[in-house]
Amino acid sequence: xxxxxxxxxxxxxxxxxxxxxxxxxxxxxxxxxxxxxxxxxxxxxxxxxxxxxxxxxxxxxxxxxxxxxxxxxxxxxxxxxxxxxxxxxxxxxxxxxxxxxxxxxxxxxxxxxxxxxxxxxxxxxxxxxxxxxxxxxxxxxxxxxxxxxxxxxxxxxxxxxxxxxxxxxxxxxxxxxxxxxxxxxxxxxxxxxxxxxxxxxxxxxxxxxxxxxxxxxxxxxxxxxxxxxxxxxxxxxxxxxxxxxxxxxxxxxxxxxxxxxxxxxxxxxxxxxxxxxxxxxxx
Amino acid sequence: xxxxxxxxxxxxxxxxxxxxxxxxxxxxxxxxxxxxxxxxxxxxxxxxxxxxxxxxxxxxxxxxxxxxxxxxxxxxxxxxxxxxxxxxxxxxxxxxxxxxxxxxxxxxxxxxxxxxxxxxxxxxxxxxxxxxxxxxxxxxxxxxxxxxxxxxxxxxxxxxxxxxxxxxxxxxxxxxxxxxxxxxxxxxxxxxxxxxxxxxxxxxxxxxxxxxxxxxxxxxxxxxxxxxxxxxxxxxxxxxxxxxxxxxxxxxxxxxxxxxxxxxxxxxxxxxxxxxxxxxxxxxxxxxxxxxxxxxxxxxxxxxxxxxxxxxxxxxxxxxxxxxxxxxxxxxxxxxxxxxxxxxxxxxxxxxxxxxxxxxxxxxxxxxxxxxxxxxxxxxxxxxxxxxxxxxxxxxxxxxxxxxxxxxxxxxxxxxxxxxxxxxxxxxxxxxxxx
Numbered sequence: 051x052x053x054x055x056x057x058x059x060x061x062x063x064x065x066x067x068x069x070x071x072x073x074x075x076x077x078x079x080x081x082x083x084x085x086x087x088x089x090x091x092x093x094x095x096x097x098x099x100x101x102x103x104x105x106x107x108x109x110x111x112x113x114x115x116x117x118x119x120x121x122x123x124x125x126x127x128x129x130x131x132x133x134x135x136x137x138x139x140x141x142x143x144x145x146x147x148x149x150x151x152x153x154x155x156x157x158x159x160x161x162x163x164x165x166x167x168x169x170x171x172x173x174x175x176x177x178x179x180x181x182x183x184x185x186x187x188x189x190x191x192x193x194x195x196x197x198x199x200x201x202x203x204x205x206x207x208x209x210x211x212x213x214x215x216x217x218x219x220x221x222x223x224x225x226x227x228x229x230x231x232x233x234x235x236x237x238x239x240x241x242x243x244x245x246x247x248x249x250x251x252x253x254x255x256x257x258x259x260x261x262x263x264x265x266x267x268x269x270x271x272x273x274x275x276x277x278x279x280x281x282x283x284x285x286x287x288x289x290x291x292x293x294x295x296x297x298x299x300x301x302x303x304x305x306x307x308x309x310x311x312x313x314x315x316x317x318x319x320x321x322x323x324x325x326x327x328x329x330x331x332x333x
Numbered sequence: 334x335x336x337x338x339x340x341x342x343x344x345x346x347x348x349x350x351x352x353x354x355x356x357x358x359x360x361x362x363x364x365x366x367x368x369x370x371x372x373x374x375x376x377x378x379x380x381x382x383x384x385x386x387x388x389x390x391x392x393x394x395x396x397x398x399x400x401x402x403x404x405x406x407x408x409x410x411x412x413x414x415x416x417x418x419x420x421x422x423x424x425x426x427x428x429x430x431x432x433x434x435x436x437x438x439x440x441x442x443x444x445x446x447x448x449x450x451x452x453x454x455x456x457x458x459x460x461x462x463x464x465x466x467x468x469x470x471x472x473x474x475x476x477x478x479x480x481x482x483x484x485x486x487x488x489x490x491x492x493x494x495x496x497x498x499x500x501x502x503x504x505x506x507x508x509x510x511x512x513x514x515x516x517x518x519x520x521x522x523x524x525x526x527x528x529x530x531x532x533x534x535x536x537x538x539x540x541x542x543x544x545x546x547x548x549x550x551x552x553x554x555x556x557x558x559x560x561x562x563x564x565x566x567x568x569x570x571x572x573x574x575x576x577x578x579x580x581x582x583x584x585x586x587x588x589x590x591x592x593x594x595x596x597x598x599x600x601x602x603x604x605x606x607x608x609x610x611x612x613x614x615x616x617x618x619x620x621x622x623x624x625x626x627x628x629x630x631x632x633x634x635x636x637x638x639x640x641x642x643x644x645x646x647x648x649x650x651x652x653x654x655x656x657x658x659x660x661x662x663x664x665x666x667x668x669x670x671x672x673x674x675x676x677x678x679x680x681x682x683x684x685x686x687x688x689x690x691x692x693x694x695x696x697x698x699x700x701x702x703x704x705x706x707x708x709x710x711x712x713x714x715x716x717x718x719x720x721x722x723x724x725x726x727x728x729x730x731x732x733x734x735x736x737x738x739x740x741x742x743x744x745x746x747x748x749x750x751x752x753x754x755x756x757x758x759x760x761x762x763x764x765x766x767x768x
Binding site: 118125243244245246247248249250253254 | 372461
């Protein structure tokens with residue numbers, strides 16, 4: 051089994067200061083950490099490997115200093131680390147990042163074996179978009195399991211994985227075929243401390259460094275600032291949504307009844323939507 | 334258990350540990366260095382002034398890439414009372430030399446650099462790894478260490494304890510006694526950030542020049558202590574330290590002293606408008622020569638702060654740490670090259686070599702100073718600074734009093750405060766301790 055875990059080195063948000071005059075975030079001198087959700091993803095990957103054998107490759111895209119994060123991941127027990135670093139990647143938004151990472155994962159697959167599972171964190175704590183994981187899945191045609199709280203079981207022979215996915219107001223039990231992409235929430239498993247052997251290996255192993263070209267990227271216009279259509283126009287704190295998700299009792303109901311009930315529930319809350327659908331249906 | 338065996342394990346990645354690991358690794362020894370901090374320097378606190386010669390002995394071309402803040406061209410020594418300071422300033426253009434003698438540094442950055450050099454020299458460095466126990470054989474010889482990571486013991490020919498001032502491992506392992514409160518100072522400091530131009534303007538500096546102030550007086554409220562202000566590139570390190578036993582006896586808190594120092598009329602304008610970004614505290618060994626513990630044993634040596642190697646009078650510590658680390662490493666390399674075992678008898682070479690160096694010679698010179706200053710803290714840190722300030726003001730102020738009466742008043746003030754016998758005895762004791 052081969053698992054790829056995508057991690058990101060992020061500023062430790064508990065130690066970020068805001069510039070008193072310009073109100074911008076001062077990144078200088080802020081210590082960096084591995085994005086916390088990514089650590090839970092790594093822990094799940096390591097547990098699966100420990101149980102079923104195989105290898106875990108950690109992958110990151112970032113400046114050369116991101117090697118520190120990879121080395122730390124090796125210290126937790128990852129088998130291999132790949133750093134995707136190139137000036138072409140500077141200024142990437144989530145679209146460009148998921149493009150570059152998906153290309154690199156494909157290359158990792160060619161070089162070290164096709165991954166059965168790709169893990170990412172739910173989101174990074176500096177960008178908070180939760181878009182990169184799904185972006186990778188879409189590009190690599192992987193089934194995606196997002197907001198996963200727990201890996202319930204993995205059956206390599208059958209090529210199946212079962213997970214608990216947290217959703218608004220509850221937990222979903224999902225089953226998927228492999229290969230797939232999993233984005234992890236803060237997991238239920240405590241993050242391990244690597245053994246002395248892991249630490250020694252991490253201190254001595256070489257991090258694989260790939261440029262954009264090394265990762266097989268040909269179209270540089272899809273990378274970095276040029277490949278990033280996102281523009282931050284304004285930053286503000288959104289007001290919290292007042293309404294809660296409603297629960298529908300599923301016991302002893304047919305799928306048709308459930309669908310009807312669901313549609314009715316939506317239309318009661320969104321009358322405008324009903325008009326629209328009715329209108330579309332009429333044409 | 335780890336199958337692999339090392340020639341030497343260095344515990345700690347501060348100045349002494351890095352010096353030892355670098356020296357041994359560059360001589361071809363298989364070295365493992367263990368550091369409890371997240372990265373080398375993350376746990377290390379110093380003022381900090383770094384003395385070039387001692388680093389040059391280890392890494393001759395360090396100036397090429399070491400993160401140095403400013404080279405020092407001016408030293409101010411102040412005696413302060415509550416509203417004034419009397420000082421000696423020494424500034425010389427001679428310090429603007431091709432290879433300057435002293436630099437201010439920021440330890441978190443400097444230690445990262447030093448550690449990179451250690452790794453480049455071939456040592457294996459593990460961070461976030463705390464050594465919990467020394468492993469000994471049946472005869473009591475230290476043969477390895479156990480850490481807080483799973484995987485058992487790691488074995489080695491010799492352990493270099495560079496664990497810093499607290500030295501818990503060595504004291505728990507029975508290698509030396511616990512620190513005494515009167516042999517250790519607690520220093521606190523703040524990093525005040527200011528634009529480079531502002532610092533250069535305030536202290537009359539240009540092109541990487543630096544200035545330091547070190548001060549004694551009523552700022553330590555009768556305790557044995559020292560205040561300091563060091564200029565970095567874009568920040569000022571401001572701090573004060575006093576003996577732990579004094580803090581306990583006087584029920585003073587370190588941060589209150591630092592707050593008072595910050596608002597002292599001589600200091601306040603120097604840090605005006607700054608932003609404090611860091612607050613740190615650290616213990617400093619102050620026991621001097623008489624506090625130096627057993628430095629070597631079967632399978633181990635101790636270096637740096639853990640060995641109490643700190644010159645309180647000259648405010649030197651990191652250079653003694655680096656030098657002791659280097660010398661211990663050289664002794665180990667010599668023993669190893671003869672294929673001799675790392676026994677107490679053979680490792681005594683470290684002590685012999687250290688005795689011959691400035692480290693022990695300087696500490697021996699001031700062996701009586703810690704006791705003198707500690708036992709007479711009230712006089713040396715409060716009475717004399719006040720008298721000195723009064724005398725200076727009496728001398729400077731022109732108010733129509735005949736000069737002869739002014740001089741008489743000054744003399745009378747000294748005699749009243751300390752008596753003739755007291756003055757003579759203080760002078761003699763100070764001279765003897767300095768000798």
